[in-house]
Amino acid sequence: MFVKKCRMCGGERLSLFLDLGEMPPADQFLHKEQLGQHRDSYPLQVAVCEDCGLIQLNYVVPPEILYCDDYPYESSTTSAGRRHWGEFAQTTSRLLHLTANDLVVDIGSNVGVLLQMFKEQGTKVLGVDPAANIAEIANKNGIETIAAFFNSTTARQIVASKGQATVITGTNVFAHVGDLHDLMGAVTTLLAERGTFIIEAPYFLELLHSLEYDTIYHEHLSYLSLKPLVGFFRQFGMEIFDAQLRDIHGGSIRLFVRRIGTSADPVAPIVDQMLANEERERIHELDTLKQFAQNVANNRKALRELLISLKKSGNRIVAVSAPAKGMTLLNYCGLGTEFLDFVTEKSKLKIGRYTPGMRIEVVPDDMLLTHQPDYALLLAWNFAEEIMNNLKEFSDRGGKFIIPIPTPRIVG
Numbered sequence: 201m202f203v204k205k206c207r208m209c210g211g212e213r214l215s216l217f218l219d220l221g222e223m224p225p226a227d228q229f230l231h232k233e234q235l236g237q238h239r240d241s242y243p244l245q246v247a248v249c250e251d252c253g254l255i256q257l258n259y260v261v262p263p264e265i266l267y268c269d270d271y272p273y274e275s276s277t278t279s280a281g282r283r284h285w286g287e288f289a290q291t292t293s294r295l296l297h298l299t300a301n302d303l304v305v306d307i308g309s310n311v312g313v314l315l316q317m318f319k320e321q322g323t324k325v326l327g328v329d330p331a332a333n334i335a336e337i338a339n340k341n342g343i344e345t346i347a348a349f350f351n352s353t354t355a356r357q358i359v360a361s362k363g364q365a366t367v368i369t370g371t372n373v374f375a376h377v378g379d380l381h382d383l384m385g386a387v388t389t390l391l392a393e394r395g396t397f398i399i400e401a402p403y404f405l406e407l408l409h410s411l412e413y414d415t416i417y418h419e420h421l422s423y424l425s426l427k428p429l430v431g432f433f434r435q436f437g438m439e440i441f442d443a444q445l446r447d448i449h450g451g452s453i454r455l456f457v458r459r460i461g462t463s464a465d466p467v468a469p470i471v472d473q474m475l476a477n478e479e480r481e482r483i484h485e486l487d488t489l490k491q492f493a494q495n496v497a498n499n500r501k502a503l504r505e506l507l508i509s510l511k512k513s514g515n516r517i518v519a520v521s522a523p524a525k526g527m528t529l530l531n532y533c534g535l536g537t538e539f540l541d542f543v544t545e546k547s548k549l550k551i552g553r554y555t556p557g558m559r560i561e562v563v564p565d566d567m568l569l570t571h572q573p574d575y576a577l578l579l580a581w582n583f584a585e586e587i588m589n590n591l592k593e594f595s596d597r598g599g600k601f602i603i604p605i606p607t608p609r610i611v612g
Contacts, residue, residue, distance in 0.1 A: 202243075202259050207380050207422065208432040211251030214258055217489040218246040218413070218496060223531040225266050226417040226524035229553040229562065239556065240265075242418060244528070252431055253484035255404050255423035257416075260378045263349065266419050267330045280586050282313060284448045288400070289317035292367065295442075295456075296396055298323050302366035305358065305390060307350045307383075308373030310334055312343030319343070326362060328354060355386040364392040372449070374399040375422040384436045397438070397457040399424075405483055406451025411606035413496045413532075414525040414579075415450065424453065426474050427484060433457055442468040450582045450605075500533045503608040507539050507577075516573035519543040520601070521587060522550050522562050526579025529604060531557040540577065544568050568594050575610070577602045588612075 205212055222241040230239070243259040292298070304318045309327030311334055319325050327345035329335045335347035348354050358365070368391055377383045387397050402415055404423040416423070426440065433439060441463070442456040453474075482488045510517060519526065519535075522545045529535070536558040544565045545551050553562050568576060568591060576594065578584055578601050588601055588611070595601065600612040 203256075206249035206252060206254055207256060207378065208254045208428050209249060209252035211249050213250040214247040214256075215250055215486055216245055216247045216258060217486060218416070218493040220244040220246075220413070220416060220496075220528065220532045223528070224556040225261060226419065226527040226556065227266070228556045229522075229550050230556065230559065231553055235554060235559060241557070244416065244418065244532075246416060246423070248484060248486065248489055249428070250486070252428040253425065254428035254432075255425070255484075255489075257418070257421050260421060261418045263330070263378065280583055281448070284446070285314045286317045288314060288369075288371070288454070289321050291444075292369075292398065293318070293321040293323065296367065298366065300324070303362055303364070304367045304369065305365040307368065307370040308376065309338060309343070309345055312338035312341050312345060314369065314371060315343045316341070323367075324362075326358065326365075328358075350386055351382055352386045352389055355390040358390055364395065365390050366392050366395050367398065368395065369398045369400075371398075371400040372402075375401045375424055376419050378421055380422075380432070381435075384433075384438075388436055388438075391459075393459065394462045395458070398454065399457070400446070400452055400454040402449045403445070403451050403453040405478060405481060408481075408483055408488070408492055410450060411492070411495055411499055412450045412525075413492075413499070414529040414605060417524050417528045419524065425478055425483060426453075426455075426471065427478050429455065430475070434460075439467065440471055441465070443470050443474055448582070499604070499606070499608070503529075503533055503604050504535075506602070506608050506610075507535065510575060511539060515575055516541060516571075517575045517577060517602075518568065518571070518573045519560070519577040519579050520565075520568065520591065521545060521578065521580035521583075522547075522555060523580045525582075527556055527558075529579060530555060530560070535577075536560065541571070541573060542567065543579070544576075565591065568599075569597075572597055572599060574598075575600050575602055577604065579604075581605050584611075 224241050242261050245258050247258040300322050303324045305326050306315050309329045315325040328350045330349045332347045335345040338345040401424045404425045439460050440455050444454040446452045518541050522543045542561045542563050545562050550562045581603050595612040
């Protein structure tokens with residue numbers, strides 16, 4: 201449904217600046233028998249709240265549609281990702297002096313990779329994830345996980361059975377939530393008085409700078425920066441007391457949030473520094489955002505022209521990796537089987553299925569060497585170095601990679 205009020209401040213001055221068209225949810229990969237079926241598409245439009253500055257989708261697909269029992273995303277498919285979660289747990293455990301008595305609850309915990317890292321640090325852990333198939337994998341991996349949406353009811357159940365949490369984490373999930381006020385109600389119920397709520401998400405400043413428009417899809421309802429978050433958390437008597445910048449997902453922020461007045465420690469200087477930088481860069485102003493939208497259109501034109509030229513010269517092209525962000529790029533740029541023979545993947549949850557919208561077959565990574573096409577469009581460009589190293593034999597044989605963001609370029 202279309203929304204008319206900002207999900208953080210409730211303001212009604214939502215100004216549209218980017219329209220990527222209608223497309224299916226990015227994680228709804230199709231089985232072969234579904235290819236002949238109609239699949240719903242939904243508007244993918246981005247607006248700015250001119251009251252608080254939150255960048256957000258103005259159309260919300262119900263979460264029951266997005267996070268189905270057949271959800272195909274696993275958070276553990278790259279070694280870079282696993283190193284990141286290990287660093288997260290170690291840094292947090294050291295910063296907050298966590299012990300075996302402390303409970304860490306992860307919202308949207310997926311297969312439990314982050315919680316496994318906290319468990320290795322010696323804490324108690326509990327996951328909450330709405331995708332039943334994913335929660336089942338986590339439980340089999342030894343990470344206790346509740347298959348449910350995180351809300352006030354779930355929070356009360358956890359408090360009754362486990363007690364309050366010293367730490368609640370929401371990595372790449374806070375931005376996925378439509379009703380953030382309900383989420384914060386649940387957080388304040390579950391979080392211990394001196395506990396810490398930690399969110400991590402792609403940083404809108406980096407999205408803007410590096411033209412990372414493919415990270416916009418229906419699951420990502422909000423595109424986070426500090427300015428709107430400071431005012432939002434204040435509504436719940438909470439404050440951001442520390443922030444960290446991380447390279448993952450094209451540039452992310454990790455924010456540490458606590459109840460106001462529960463610590464004598466001052467707010468870290470980086471918080472004010474980042475706020476000042478956002479203001480200096482004018483990232484919430486409509487003129488800046490409209491220029492971004494024009495740059496997005498230019499990228500689409502350049503990428504299509506490159507692929508059309510390569511195809512006219514008789515080259516065979518495939519895509520490598522099938523992340524959700526790649527589905528935005530394929531659908532917005534109109535890149536179907538007339539451009540790409542197939543998409544390769546290492547995730548068993550996606551292999552043998554077809555991409556949403558463009559309906560390109562997803563095959564194992566080793567098919568890249570079996571078929572040895574001329575070019576491979578790298579959809580998970582945020583892990584480009586690792587993927588290209590893993591597929592070095594392809595380039596050794598003369599294959600070349602195409603990195604689409606921020607400017608389409610050929611590597612190799």
